[in-house]
Amino acid sequence: MNRESARRLATAVPPACVAGSILLTITIAALGPSAMVPPLPGAAWQPPYSLDLRPGGHLVVALAAVAIVAGTIGLVAGLRGLRRTGPSTAGGTRWLVVAGCLAAGVLAFLPPIGSADHLNYAAYGRIAVLGLDPYVTVPSALPQDPVAGVVEEWRNTPSVYGPVATAVQALASWVGGDSVRLTVFVLALVNAAAFVATALLLHRITRRDPVRQRRAALLWAVNPLVVYQLAAGMHVDTLAIAFVVGALVVESGVLLGLGIAVKVTVGLVALGPAWQYRRDARRLALIAGAATLTVVVAYWLAGPHALDQVLNASKTVSFATPWKLGQKALQALIGSGAYRAWIQAGSLVLMAVLAWLLLRRGADADGQVGADGQVDADGKADAAQVAVAFVVAWLFATPYALPWYDGLALALLAMVPASTLDWFVVARMAALSMAYLPARQRDQPSDLGWLVTVVRAQVVPWLLLALTAGLVWWAARAGARARTRRV
Structure with a gap:
């Protein structure tokens, strides 16, 4: 093979892998x-x-495994190619966004894949429409109900989602009535709209730089991992992401509050605007006040138990995180026990260290751009940079993680300059996607149990531990270099 043929092959691999992965997702x-x-x-x-x-x-x-592997290869190759060649490969970004939005639209008319979370959403909406409290009433309390009765893994768990998410779920249930299928379809339409809105917002905010605009499309609109987990998986995270990305783009406290009222963990994004406007008391008070009022009103309307399950879930340790390895080690060394308080304390310390290192690294950039997510002339990180630092720190430190959580980090990364951080987040989402292949456990072939006992419980936790150690090392070195330049 001559050099020209090799170049053409290398150019063809990323779009072929990305397109093939998304088509496989649609096929499933x-x-x-x-x-x-x-x-x-x-x-x-x-x-x-x-x-x-x-x-x-x-x-x-x-x-699904082929879709994840091929999609990861295509995504990494596409991002690397964009870094090497720059503007010469930045054309046609609009068609990438259109393709991603069309894929999300098609998936809205197909059943969700990968997990059974959408059945939980339908059940919580049904419970609300029936006049019961989804933050207290569990789906198993209505075993004969045509909607609540089909929940799989979370039959005995009340809603962990915010009041805005519950309102959307109730609306879907009101439209769908006794039909799970129609209820899920309404939820899928909302999910697709949120996915498309995020894609368009990211496309617009990066419009001044063709390279960054194409990178934004690769990280979100046609990112096979995002399409697989958020568009096809139909997780409520998609709606929360759309709200907080919109909040950063238009600097809206109301949108920020709505995002938090979908899923409380996206509240970390609020630290971005708080930092950006720390010297502008009037603007900070306006945004913080609007966000706080929106959240307070939403949770007040939802009732006193709206945060109960969130607090309970914060103490959970999922199989695929390194913290599960630590929990097992403590149990072997000291004796039986959950050691949740120790793990929570350790995760908070790790999150603080990672956030500090990433914020220090954030000064390692030049130029001044306002709301489009770069860094000001003094090297101070703006809202998107600070939000990225805290969200990535949380994702790598949290004891409870699922692959679709990483969609928030990828959307925020699309708003800031490219860095090695891209590779850490992509690798983490790919590893977790393989760990939860699928997240749903019902109807699984018995001879594939090793996907849980080996891949999810052993292989991926060690991979994530190595990634976390690598992230700490890289962020510390990058921050030290930035500090040296400032001196």
Whole structure:
């Protein structure tokens, strides 16, 4: 193979892998109920639609694995190619955004894949429409209900989501009635709209720089991991991300408050505007006041138990995080016990250290751009940079992590200059995606149990531990270099 042929092949690999991954994701959904796709009771004429072929678990899990691996290869190759060649490969970004938005639109008419979370959303909306409190009433309390009765893993868990999410879920239930299928479809339309809104916001905010605009499209609109987890997976995180990205773009406290009222953990983004306007008391008071008022009103309307399950969930340690390794080590060394208080304290310390290192590293940039996420002339990080630092620190430090949580970091990274941090977040999301292949456990082939016992519980935690150590090392070195230059 001559040099020109090799160059053409290298140029063709990223789009082929990205497109192939997204098409595989669509295929899994289109095949219908399977180990990857929970069945949706309802009239056959109602959306979402599928071929209802009932494929075997081995096939769909294999397709999902290929989609994740190929998508990661295509994403990494695309980002690397953009860094090497710069503006020469930055053309056609608008069509990338259009393609990503079309994929999200198609997926809205297909059943969600990867987990059964959308059944939880439908159940909580149903509970609210029935006049009960979804923050107290669990789906198993309504075993004969046509909607609440189909919940899988979270039958005995009240809602952990914010009041805005619950309001959207209630609206979907009101439209869908007794049909799980139609209820999920309404939720899917909202999810697709949020995905598209985020893609368009990121495209607009980076419009002055073709390279950054293409990078934003790669990190969100046509990112196969984001499409797989957030567009096809239909997680409520998509709506929260749309609100907080919008809040940073238009500097709106109301949008920030709505995002927090969807999922409370996105409140870390508020630290960005707080830092940016720390010397502008009037502007800071306006944004903080609007955000606080929005959150207080939303949670007041939701009732006194709206945060109960959030507090309980904060003490949970998921299998795929390094903290599970630490918990097992403590149990072996000291004796039985959850050691949750120790793990929580350790995670907070790690988060503080990582955030400090990433904020110090954030000064390692030149130039002055306002709201589009770069750094001011004095080397002070603006809202998006600070938000990235805290969100990434939280993701790498939290004892409870799922792959779709990383969508928030990728959306924020699309607003700031490229750095090695991109690779850490992409690698983390890819590893967690493989760990939760799929997140749903019902209907899984018995001989694939090693995906949980080996990949999720052993391999991925060690990978994430190595990634976290690497992130600390890199951020410390980058911060030291930035400090040396300032001196």
